[in-house]
Amino acid sequence: MQNQFVMKFIKLQIITFLFLFANPLLFAGEGMWLPLLLKSLNEAEMQSLGMKMTAxxxxxxxxxxxxxxxxxxxxxxxxxxxxxxxxxxxxxxxxxxxxxxxxxxxxxxxxxxxxxxxxxxxxxxxxxxxxxxxxxxxxxxxxxxxxxxxxxxxxxxxxxxxxxxxxxxxxxxxxxxxxxxxxxxxxxxxxxxxxxxxxxxxxxxxxxxxxxxxxxxxxxxxxxxxxxxxxxxxxxxxxxxxxxxxxxxxxxxxxxxxxPISLDGVAEGDFTLIFGFPGRTDQYLPAVAIEQTVDVLNPAKIGIRDKALKIIGAKMRADESVKIKYSSKFASTANYWKKWIGESQGLVATNAVMKKRDQEADFQDKIYKKRKLKKKYGMLLGEFETAYKDIEKLAYSRDYYSEVVGRNIEIFRIQGLLSRLLNIYQENGEAGYENYKRRLIPYFENFYKNYDANIDEEVFAALLEMYVENVDNEYIPPTIFNYAMGYDEIAQELYSKTLFKNSEKLMALLSLPAAEAAEQLKEDPIMQLGEEWKELYDEKVATPYNIKKDKINALQKQYMAALIEAYPDKTFWPDANSTMRVTYGQVAGYHPKDAVYYLPVSYLEGVMEKYKPGDYEFDVSAKLIDLFKEKDYGQYADQSGKVPVCFLGTNHTTGGNSGSPAIDAHGNLVGLNFDRVWEGTMSDLNYDKSICRNIMVDIRYVLFIVDKYAGASHLIEEMKLVHPKK
Incomplete structure (x- = not known):
């Protein structure tokens, strides 16, 4: 079965190469390609877009x-x-x-x-x-x-x-x-x-x-x-x-x-290559999966993070020490919160579900015309519909648990590790306990440097209320129903009695003999709630979910093989999985909505236009303001005399591509990938060249900051600066 697929796949790559050579701009932009296959699959198309290199x-x-x-x-x-x-x-x-x-x-x-x-x-x-x-x-x-x-x-x-x-x-x-x-x-x-x-x-x-x-x-x-x-x-x-x-x-x-680093910059239409380690995409999901993401799963995750972020954000704005502690965690949580919002909006705006339905109708038509394919794959789409309907409630509850307990209430991270410590003690005795404890101590020391129990308690109360109101009762730990008080009071009760709320209490506990520490850990109210919740989740959510998800994964694997067999004249690229990939495209603006066009390059002037003195998001240092006023840009301005800051490309990127180099047609560094536009964040599930754009820092802005702002010219001297366009 599988070896037959491989032989067919290799033959298809040869057909694909000929197909692409005849249609050089058909797939430009989409895809995350394995670099060792560029010679056979992509080199001709890349060179048609302006690339001067070879594979x-x-x-x-x-x-x-x-x-x-x-x-x-x-x-x-x-x-x-x-x-x-x-x-x-x-x-x-x-x-x-x-x-x-x-x-x-x-x-x-x-x-x-x-x-x-x-x-x-x-x-x-x-x-x-x-x-x-x-x-x-x-x-x-x-x-x-x-x-x-x-x-x-x-x-x-x-x-x-x-x-x-x-x-x-x-x-x-x-x-x-x-x-x-x-x-x-x-x-x-x-x-x-x-x-x-x-x-x-x-x-x-x-x-x-x-x-x-x-x-x-x-x-x-x-x-x-x-x-x-x-x-x-x-x-x-x-x-x-x-x-x-x-x-x-x-x-x-x-x-x-x-x-090498190009000082010549980019212009609209220039070839761009992004090289990196994209994390995860799901381009070949069926329509029913996209529909479930937009209507059920994303709204749940967005709502939970929205609640947590509002609490933490208010504390950060009020206290600089809290801002230092929580800045990294806040940014990490906010990143995907906003991404999911844009993803859902983009999927709706581009009619992704309807397009998937149309593609599936065409797929069904093709396989029904061939008896062998109909026999193998004729029931696939119907099985997908049934499987996703069957898993929906579990998937929703799983996301709720993961976001509330696994992500946004921090004290449960400590509880989870200490629960494992207890299990190791029960299975391996005091020697195993002491060995694992030694590994935990540095983590705990680092964790409490950036932890505020009062903030976490407030988040706990808010998210517990959301959980109880939005998840079926069968997935809620019974202990919660035993409290005849409001959610704030429940949180206060638990956090006032737990030994996990600060480093001093926890370290004092862990300094006790293993047997005595284990007994106190078992009696801690957060430990008891966390273990009850996890046991309930494992039994009623995770286990049945995994069984149903395995079935969906098997269908997805079969669907992937079916697509390749059904469309022998089409190229397919493998979904991202944190392995090295190349994605290529061109510098390009886009139309985010009616009557609006975004140019592909931003400038230092835009920094000054957004400047808000004292605002933690839009403040600008006096040094940068002086450089701007004096137009002290050195060799880093473009031909118009302005310093470019960022630019857009059609490259297909995702998480993991942060930090990827933007490389020009000659193999020189022109920028640094760091984001995507909001309207196109749905590219993980549905790439659409009309609005999917990656955002890159212009390398000249990087050099300008290093050299003129920081005065770190010794670093510039290490680099090889070139002018390929001249």
Missing amino acids: EDIYSVNQGSLKDAIVHFGGFCTSELISNEGLLLTNHHCGYGAIQSHTSLENNFLKEGFWAKSKAEEKPNPGLFAKFIVRIEDVTDQVLKGAKDKMNEKELQSLTDKNIDAIRKSTKLEKHEELEIKPFFKGNQYFMFVTMTYTDVRLVGAPPESIGKFGADTDNWEWPRHTGDFSLFRIYAGPDNMPAEYSENNIPYQPKHFL
Whole structure:
């Protein structure tokens, strides 16, 4: 079954190449492509859009190429090398946690910025890593070896697990290399990624929030944008240029390739390439799934975060110390809250459900014309309808629990870890307890630095009320119904008695002998509520949900294979799954609504137009104002004498592409990807070139801030600045 699919798939790629060559602009913009397949699938189209490179320039195993300058930053963002001394560029919001960890009221690097004057001043960040892709290989035949048509999903999974284990054991790796094998096309294809990870990554520079986070939550996902969303780090290596744990004796990493930087900028229509590690997309969902997302799931998640954010935001505006504690958490929570709002609006505005229905009608028509396809896939869409209807209540309750207990009430994070500590004690005794406790202590110490129990208590009361009012009673812990009081009083009762509300009480508890500490943990009211809630959730929501979701996943895998068989003249790209991808397009504005057109470039003038003295989102430092008044732009202004700040492209991006380089037709860095426009955030589910745009910081604004604002010209001297258009 599976090997037959693979052979068909390979043949389809050849057909696809010919099809694309004859229709070079048909798919421009959409897709997140595997770099090792660019030669056969995308090179001709990319060059038709203006690219001057070859596929070998982008991805090569035998020589330095663009891929060797692209780094998976901490596993959650992308970054790129911009000097031969390991200088790493990523977004300010990607480096935010590291910047915050070095921030205090005395040295407020979030507010004032940070610039190391020498390598000796660069700050280490334990736990932060930089991962490179050494090579990528198609291992589909090996992973699916022995697969039979009659195998069910459980049998097939057991077989693939066994085969993947065999590949791991048989693959020869160099020192420091590791491998990952991931499924593509819903498990119809598999690729192996050989990687190398550096763990000594130091903070080099970051602009103040008034630049790196300018516009904050108001401008998030919006255009025009004026955010200098960047930060600088450096990779350090051992004397052999190989990965090494932090040491003062480590030296800057010497890369196989780093990105030259273009000072010529971009113009509408210019080719743009985004290289990075996009997190997750679901482009091949059926219409019923999109409908459920818009009508049921997104509104629930949006409502919960909206309530929590309003409480925390008010506290942050009233107290600077609270703002420092909660700024990173607030931004993280607000990011997807606003994204879901834009996603739902975009799906409605582009008639995504109706378009999916039309596509499905065409699909049904095609397979019904071929007896073999009708027999294999004729019932698929009907099964989807039934499966999504069957899972809806569970999916809704699952999202409610995840958002309320798993995400937005912080004290349950502590409770969950301590619950695991109790389980380890019961299973492995005192030795296991002490070992796990030692691992927890540093986490707790860091957690309480940025935790306010009074704020959390208020959030608890508000979200508990939402949970009880919106979720079926069978999913609500019975203890809640035992309280004959309001939600504020319930929260006050629990938080006044728990030992988890502050570090001192918890550390005192953990200093007790294991047996005594375990007994007190069992009696804690937050522990009791959390365990009751989790047990109820696991039994009545998670377990039945997972069973139904497995069925949907099996249908989705079958649907993916069906689409490829039904449309032999169409190219398909695999959904994002945090693996290295290339997406390409052009600089372009867009029409967000009737009679409105957004130009694709914003300028420093726009920063000054938005300036609101004292406002935490739109304040501007005196230094930047002076540079603007004096037009002291150095070599970073465009031909009109203005400093570009951000620009738009048609590149298909998602979470994980934050920090990805925007690369020009010649392979030079022209910008830094950091966001999408609000109207197009639905691109994870439904890319529409008419409104889907990614937002990038213009690299000249980055250099202007580094050089003229921060005075860190020593960093500019490391870089290779070029003029490809001249």
